[in-house]
Amino acid sequence: MELYAKALTFAIPFFLILIIIEEIAARRMRRQINYGMDTISSLSSGMTNTLKNLMGLSIAIVSYGWMVDKVALFQIESTWLVYLVAFIGMDFVGYWSHRFDHKINAFWNRHIVHHSSEEFNLSCALRQSVSAIVGIYFFLYIPMAFLGVPGEVVAIVAPIHLFAQFWYHTRLIGKMGFLEHILVTPSHHRVHHAINDIYLDKNLSQIFIFWDKLFGTFQEELDEVPPVYGVKKPVNTWNPLIINYVHLWALIQDAWRTKSWWDKLRIWFMPTGWRPADVAEKYPWDYWKNAFDQVKYNSYPSKPLQIWSWAQLVVNFGMVFHVLVAFVSFQYLEVMIYAIFMMISIFAYTSLMDKAKIALPAEIIRFAMGIGLIYWNGGWFGLQELIPGATVLVGFYLTASLGMTYLILSKEGKAKVDVKTPELVSSN
Structure with missing residues (x-):
């Protein structure tokens, strides 16, 4: 490692x-x-x-x-x-x-x-x-x-x-x-x-x-068919952690809802997109039937939200890079705690990019965890040894992030978010 x-x-x-x-x-x-x-x-x-x-x-x-x-x-x-x-x-x-x-x-x-x-x-x-x-x-x-x-x-x-x-x-x-x-x-x-x-x-x-x-899986790119990118069943979020489990959650729901025990078992190993017939009829998924009808997901972020999202990316990237550079000096438990904090952080600011209400609870958890780590360790994972005043900077960042999340959600939480509504296609 x-x-x-x-x-x-x-x-x-x-x-x-x-x-x-x-x-x-x-x-x-x-x-x-x-x-x-x-x-x-x-x-x-x-x-x-x-x-x-x-x-x-x-x-x-x-x-x-x-x-x-x-x-x-x-x-x-x-x-x-x-x-x-x-x-x-x-x-x-x-x-x-x-x-x-x-x-x-x-x-x-x-x-x-x-x-x-x-x-x-x-x-x-x-x-x-x-x-x-x-x-x-x-x-x-x-x-x-x-x-x-x-x-x-x-x-x-x-x-x-x-x-x-x-x-x-x-x-x-x-x-x-x-x-x-x-x-x-x-x-x-x-x-x-x-x-x-x-x-x-x-x-x-x-x-x-x-x-x-x-x-037998080769296909040349055709001039007359420009590629349309994404997935057939749109994910409708900027949050990578949610994206990682959105399909699994859909399968769990289908397995729970179907009345057929055989379908509950085989759904996991059937071709991608296969669904039990009874569930597909009652709970149809939204698919892009025609790729050229695609409307890309857009949360319509304001300029302040865009700037803040880029700032969050830069700060969080800096923290991840700190983990990489100092990895050899960390104990395994320190790596785990730091990484969990970073996962919560990424979940929080990418949820804010969606203008999702869950961004604020996630930010509160991150703030409490971050301040607790500073208090417990007397610093931020040794970062103060590389950057003088780093502990104060991290504390300020955590406070500012919580405040900005509250302000942005207060002003933009009910703003328009373009969630795709493709033609309904039953997958069965």
Whole structure:
């Protein structure tokens, strides 16, 4: 985990620089690819994923190291060959785990947050899950284990493979010639993020596009069908923590409401979007039947709310970066407490972006927890040793945040929020 934290201290600034470059390029091209609240939501989602990982909230049913010890039939000697096999193996695992996440009802909840943005840009690449806690795809690593790829090699290759998927989340790069036949390109991935019927659940590869061509899930981007981004059943919120569990909650409701015990059991493993017939008829879901009818979610934030939301993002990002930089000096309990505080913080300000009433109770809880931590520890997790007066600044921030949340909700809590009302389509 220390290696992960150290890697992110370099990767995150690099990602942010690329996001800024993309925005500058878009403005020069006179194209709008970012919407402020959506971008804040995406970056906040990235922070929640980072915090989840730092807390170690991952459960391996079977560890890769154990599999290698038990089933390895070969031992690859060449160093470069080991890393090449590991990278291709990771890509194979990535394709199939990605496909299962798209195709199986319960597993879609692990992945929905990544597709929830109705924009397509580099920041949406950072929409990563906090609900994918249990490592359910261990069996996909068996081929690599048979070949004897060491666990330490997989540990090095995995983050490289993940970070290499960032760059192609953009609308600014067109088709890339011969590379279209080898790698996943922005054009391929635009198709993947689209909700147009012809594009749905296509181009599931992560680095090498040949997996899609081999397994029948490839679709070229068509000039006559511009991609429309998001999810068929709109999430209608900027709060990444709510997005992470919105599909699971829908499945729980359906499982509870259906009268069929067989449907209560099978709903979890049926194709994504499947619903019991009795529930679908009585409680229809709102879907976009025609992608081109989509109306993007908009909470109509005032200028003060927009500015405050950006300020919250900057402050909270600074705190997350503090956790990364000081990770080696923290005790595990300190990491857990800090991360829980940050999760509450992100929940509070992204709820405020929605103008949701729950933002104020969440802010009160955060304020009480923050002041309590300062009182108990005599400071803010050692931050005062890096920044003189940091404890006072954090205390001021907590107070200001509570006050601003109350004021904004008082003035804007009943303002217009554009919640999508797509044509009703029964999913059964």
